[in-house]
Amino acid sequence: MKTLVATLIGPDRTGLVKQLATLIKQHHGSWQASAMSELAGYFAGIVEIRVPEEHSQALSEALGKLPDFQVKLLEGQHQPLQGQKLKLTVTANDRLGIIDEVTDVLNQLNISVKTLKTDSYPAPITGITLFEANGTLTLPHGQTLNDLQARLEALSDDLVVDIDLV
Template sequence: MKHLVITVIGQDRQGLVGKLSDTVYQHQGNWLGSSMNHLAGQFAGILQVDVPEASVKAFRQAMSKLEGLKIHIEEDTHLTPPPKQLQSLTVTGNDRPGIVKEVTTSLGELGINIYKLKTDTHSAPNWGYPIFTAWFELEIPASLSVSTVQLQLESLADDLTIDFEEPEGIEVH
């Protein structure tokens, strides 16, 4: 089996995920994982699949024929197991430019790897101003305490709320 990582972007429309999953299935592929979103009228997704080596060429051709989508396929030549030292972080605050830059720069300075990131902006109930929320899964070095990370992130701005919790089902050492 070949392990493939696929990025997909195109105008969002009904049945798009069905077409992707049907293409994987028609080429004896196994859908391993995905993250898909609707952003500004566009469908944006990334997925992992296993496809038999004999089907890879035909699978690539079939994917390239999916109408209205820009698709990029990479072969993962060395399967990397997920990290075991994950920590979930939620950052919430009044929306303003630079929050993601400030937080990711601070995390990078501490030697922390961002394993997953999801963000959203929405109106605050009863207030009407936008609230920004970012959900991270972080791979924190064993030598670094969560309290140290929390203190550094809280020093970025008074209006940021920093919440840590261990992800369910993941053993943290």
């Protein structure tokens, strides 16, 4: 078996995920894991596929022929970083640089970002734009939750940080 990781980006349209699933199945591939999203009218996705060696080239070529999409394929698997899994939520009044500041702290502590989803929306009563980031992280051995929380909360008075063990 061969592992392929396909990234796709292009105009969003109905039936795209179904088309991708059918294509993978037709080439004897097995859909393992994925993350997909629509942003500003575009579809972006990444999917891990296991496929028998003898079908991997045909599947790669078929994926590359998806109309209106840019597709990049990577082969093989890499060993994930080891450590404690965390779920992080950061909420703040929207302003420039929040993700830059948060990821600077994560980088200083050698913390790996596994998933990250962000959004901005109006606060219910005031209408002020709020920014929210939700992610899963890997806290390396030797780092503590308390240190991470304190360093993130020190970034700004309005930054609310919620960290849970997964």
